Amino acid sequence: MKHLVKMSDLSVLEIHELLEQATRFEQGEKWIAERDKFVANLFFENSTRTKVSFEVAEKKLGLQVINFEADQSSVQKGETLYDTVKTLESLGVNALVIRHGQDEYFKDLLPFINIPILNAGDGCGHHPTQSLLDLYTIKQEYGKFEGLNVVIVGDIVHSRVARSNAEALTRLGAKVSFSSPKQWQDVNNSYGSYVQLDDAVQEADVVMLLRIQHERHEEKMGLTSLEYHHMYGLTVEREKTMKSGSIIMHPAPVNRNVEIADSLVECGRSRIFTQMRNGVFVRMAVLKRALLSKRGD
Amino acid sequence: MKHLVKMSDLSVLEIHELLEQATRFEQGEKWIAERDKFVANLFFENSTRTKVSFEVAEKKLGLQVINFEADQSSVQKGETLYDTVKTLESLGVNALVIRHGQDEYFKDLLPFINIPILNAGDGCGHHPTQSLLDLYTIKQEYGKFEGLNVVIVGDIVHSRVARSNAEALTRLGAKVSFSSPKQWQDVNNSYGSYVQLDDAVQEADVVMLLRIQHERHEEKMGLTSLEYHHMYGLTVEREKTMKSGSIIMHPAPVNRNVEIADSLVECGRSRIFTQMRNGVFVRMAVLKRALLSKRGD
Amino acid sequence: MKHLVKMSDLSVLEIHELLEQATRFEQGEKWIAERDKFVANLFFENSTRTKVSFEVAEKKLGLQVINFEADQSSVQKGETLYDTVKTLESLGVNALVIRHGQDEYFKDLLPFINIPILNAGDGCGHHPTQSLLDLYTIKQEYGKFEGLNVVIVGDIVHSRVARSNAEALTRLGAKVSFSSPKQWQDVNNSYGSYVQLDDAVQEADVVMLLRIQHERHEEKMGLTSLEYHHMYGLTVEREKTMKSGSIIMHPAPVNRNVEIADSLVECGRSRIFTQMRNGVFVRMAVLKRALLSKRGD
Numbered sequence: 001m002k003h004l005v006k007m008s009d010l011s012v013l014e015i016h017e018l019l020e021q022a023t024r025f026e027q028g029e030k031w032i033a034e035r036d037k038f039v040a041n042l043f044f045e046n047s048t049r050t051k052v053s054f055e056v057a058e059k060k061l062g063l064q065v066i067n068f069e070a071d072q073s074s075v076q077k078g079e080t081l082y083d084t085v086k087t088l089e090s091l092g093v094n095a096l097v098i099r100h101g102q103d104e105y106f107k108d109l110l111p112f113i114n115i116p117i118l119n120a121g122d123g124c125g126h127h128p129t130q131s132l133l134d135l136y137t138i139k140q141e142y143g144k145f146e147g148l149n150v151v152i153v154g155d156i157v158h159s160r161v162a163r164s165n166a167e168a169l170t171r172l173g174a175k176v177s178f179s180s181p182k183q184w185q186d187v188n189n190s191y192g193s194y195v196q197l198d199d200a201v202q203e204a205d206v207v208m209l210l211r212i213q214h215e216r217h218e219e220k221m222g223l224t225s226l227e228y229h230h231m232y233g234l235t236v237e238r239e240k241t242m243k244s245g246s247i248i249m250h251p252a253p254v255n256r257n258v259e260i261a262d263s264l265v266e267c268g269r270s271r272i273f274t275q276m277r278n279g280v281f282v283r284m285a286v287l288k289r290a291l292l293s294k295r296g297d
Numbered sequence: 298m299k300h301l302v303k304m305s306d307l308s309v310l311e312i313h314e315l316l317e318q319a320t321r322f323e324q325g326e327k328w329i330a331e332r333d334k335f336v337a338n339l340f341f342e343n344s345t346r347t348k349v350s351f352e353v354a355e356k357k358l359g360l361q362v363i364n365f366e367a368d369q370s371s372v373q374k375g376e377t378l379y380d381t382v383k384t385l386e387s388l389g390v391n392a393l394v395i396r397h398g399q400d401e402y403f404k405d406l407l408p409f410i411n412i413p414i415l416n417a418g419d420g421c422g423h424h425p426t427q428s429l430l431d432l433y434t435i436k437q438e439y440g441k442f443e444g445l446n447v448v449i450v451g452d453i454v455h456s457r458v459a460r461s462n463a464e465a466l467t468r469l470g471a472k473v474s475f476s477s478p479k480q481w482q483d484v485n486n487s488y489g490s491y492v493q494l495d496d497a498v499q500e501a502d503v504v505m506l507l508r509i510q511h512e513r514h515e516e517k518m519g520l521t522s523l524e525y526h527h528m529y530g531l532t533v534e535r536e537k538t539m540k541s542g543s544i545i546m547h548p549a550p551v552n553r554n555v556e557i558a559d560s561l562v563e564c565g566r567s568r569i570f571t572q573m574r575n576g577v578f579v580r581m582a583v584l585k586r587a588l589l590s591k592r593g594d
Numbered sequence: 595m596k597h598l599v600k601m602s603d604l605s606v607l608e609i610h611e612l613l614e615q616a617t618r619f620e621q622g623e624k625w626i627a628e629r630d631k632f633v634a635n636l637f638f639e640n641s642t643r644t645k646v647s648f649e650v651a652e653k654k655l656g657l658q659v660i661n662f663e664a665d666q667s668s669v670q671k672g673e674t675l676y677d678t679v680k681t682l683e684s685l686g687v688n689a690l691v692i693r694h695g696q697d698e699y700f701k702d703l704l705p706f707i708n709i710p711i712l713n714a715g716d717g718c719g720h721h722p723t724q725s726l727l728d729l730y731t732i733k734q735e736y737g738k739f740e741g742l743n744v745v746i747v748g749d750i751v752h753s754r755v756a757r758s759n760a761e762a763l764t765r766l767g768a769k770v771s772f773s774s775p776k777q778w779q780d781v782n783n784s785y786g787s788y789v790q791l792d793d794a795v796q797e798a799d800v801v802m803l804l805r806i807q808h809e810r811h812e813e814k815m816g817l818t819s820l821e822y823h824h825m826y827g828l829t830v831e832r833e834k835t836m837k838s839g840s841i842i843m844h845p846a847p848v849n850r851n852v853e854i855a856d857s858l859v860e861c862g863r864s865r866i867f868t869q870m871r872n873g874v875f876v877r878m879a880v881l882k883r884a885l886l887s888k889r890g891d
Contacts, residue, residue: 068345093349254677369640
């Protein structure tokens with residue numbers, strides 16, 4: 001079963017294979033699933049990019065799409081995630097895309113579910129297709145990962161992206177560093193060391209900004225948005241010190257003038273909307289892999 | 298017009314025809330509706346199984362699906378069900394699947410609507426496709442209904458399923474009995490007599506458990522979940538007394554360890570997830586019948 | 595870019611072309627978009643008719659439909675309309691249908707968005723496809739606009755329809771008048787004069803009733819529903835004074851026995867449900883025009 005629940009389950013070879021398949025999809029490869037293959041999208045948390053991106057990818061592959069609406073479902077009658085998922089499997093759904101607020105919600109599902117689960121985000125844990133689209137965007141830019149300097153900036157400890165990306169980028173040969181307010185540093189993430197933002201920005205090939213997730217955690221950062229922007233944001237001044245050819249990334253939605261100056265969101269270095277575009281190809285690759293897998297895989 | 302609003306509208310012959318069509322669909326028969334036939338799903342109450350099951354069935358038949366979202370519609374501006382339905386008819390929708398909390402909501406619609414209405418549940422009244430999938434599951438198991446003992450257990454008076462199933466099973470030749478707390482007995486349902494659960498379980502070919510619908514009625518049963526489980530639930534001990542080859546059914550969602558012990562939900566006798574699977578074929582049959590009907594039918 | 599955000603952007607020739615294309619669609623013309631063209635429907639306000647009508651039109655044209663659910667999206671995390679729209683563009687969506695409560699929400703989008711925007715209603719401002727389907731219904735009836743008397747009745751000042759229709763009908767050669775309680779007259783709408791309802795009804799070829807939008811504005815009209823019905827509604831008595839062959843229109847949802855007597859909603863003169871039916875053809879025409887447009891258009 002070719003589930004995809006976290007990046008660390010993928011070998012370096014598998015990562016490269018997925019990125020190459022995504023490239024072929026971007027170049028126009030057509031692969032259409034067999035007739036009447038169904039994918040259900042279960043989003044228990046709000047999403048624009050990831051949800052629509054999966055839906056576009058699914059429809060491009062000729063899949064039948066079921067958008068499961070948790071708030072109009074028997075979840076409201078107390079039905080568990082396990083029973084919901086088992087129900088969809090029984091109804092003939094061939095793969096599931098799930099976002100859920102509980103860390104590693106999939107742990108209780110994987111031993112019992114006979115169709116692939118594609119994790120579209122769990123709690124503060126994992127978000128493998130976001131990570132793959134970030135890798136894809138970097139590879140598209142530089143053609144490689146070896147020797148690249150990537151600085152990840154912001155709320156490291158609560159970020160699904162920081163953890164997955166730091167681990168994957170390190171395995172792929174890049175050098176990762178972090179810049180973050182003290183209270184958002186992550187002592188359990190050993191894939192990079194903490195650096196001063198002003199230094200890091202000048203040396204980085206990729207400045208990867210993280211979203212301040214006001215909606216996810218209660219603890220305030222103890223800074224106003226303006227203070228954060230000056231201390232940890234990509235200001236107009238900092239961008240000027242970036243080296244030639246280096247790029248800006250952000251998983252979005254962006255808090256404009258907090259993580260990044262408004263005028264930089266669509267600047268020449270920004271790959272923020274390119275990342276979104278790339279997400280469709282990466283998700284097509286992940287869906288194809290899942291749907292072609294056999295039970296024993 | 299081949300509406301399907303309640304089981305009692307179907308003759309025994311029509312029931313058998315629908316079950317046979319469902320069998321052919323399960324065996325792989327392809328029937329694709331004409332191009333650009335639209336079905337709208339109107340669910341004014343929460344649902345997972347019935348809603349997704351209808352949507353899968355519709356898409357397998359090549360239908361165009363409109364998922365009408367009542368909470369984002371003009372129903373919020375006070376538009377009546379009649380005007381909503383008449384609007385969908387005017388917009389070119391060819392059939393309607395409706396779940397609504399009002400008993401027999403369809404009574405005010407049928408004289409004026411020129412497209413088939415498939416009832417996906419009304420108040421405490423009817424739920425014909427659930428009934429058909431239950432019948433299908435029993436026929437799949439035993440090949441017949443004549444002479445079978447079916448005990449229906451639980452909240453008889455509030456159950457859409459108990460009423461429709463008792464009536465249909467009796468007409469088809471099965472013997473139905475009920476087991477229920479006194480306050481949930483239904484004096485208007487004359488299709489079976491009330492029996493002791495422990496006796497009935499031993500003699501039944503089918504133990505059909507009903508859902509405690511916490512969300513539907515205010516009146517409490519006056520028992521804790523644990524007390525209910527011991528008195529009216531299918532406990533591990535009771536299951537051991539069931540005769541060889543007999544089966545367990547439940548319309549789901551299941552309240553685990555209330556109506557049925559957690560460990561029995563997916564046991565060898567359980568047809569709970571099989572029922573869900575069968576629902577897709579039954580709904581395909583009902584949709585095909587509706588779409589092939591003419592105005593005069 | 596063939597946006598359609600307000601009627602005044604369309605020349606008389608363009609209006610006629612759209613109506614003629616809609617006629618060809620009604621007569622059965624098939625036009626199927628290229629494979630994998632995506633349209634996203636963004637409804638930030640409740641809608642039945644317009645939303646389903648666009649969805650039916652899109653599916654008849656073979657388009658892939660994304661129903662964007664604002665309340666389950668990153669809009670809940672504070673994402674702006676601009677960033678939402680730019681995201682959908684990046685994800686490969688080829689056209690956007692938007693309803694939003696803000697007047698002229700599209701002003702901030704048009705300079706920066708590279709895919710067509712079809713306005714499905716903005717604040718109290720514009721609703722061009724409603725206007726087009728009204729024109730279509732009138733042309734279907736009379737074959738022309740020149741010399742027709744159209745009286746628009748009710749809440750003129752808050753109506754998207756009154757403004758667009760009065761302007762377009764005047765340009766097309768019809769004579770428009772208004773009838774309205776004083777507080778709902780619109781001093782900025784110069785396309786007609788205010789007349790007594792009883793006189794106007796007798797002379798009109800088209801009596802176009804407007805909806806009392808209880809949900810949209812706080813200011814009460816200072817009349818009970820019954821008083822309004824007698825003073826400004828189409829009562830059974832008033833309908834009897836209408837001249838032979840003249841028709842009744844209403845954008846719906848109807849407040850029965852307020853704007854119009856219940857028994858007249860589906861009477862011989864009423865085109866209320868015909869308007870809805872026509873909306874599908876008109877929206878197909880608008881979508882085809884948008885999708886065939888080039889960047890420079």
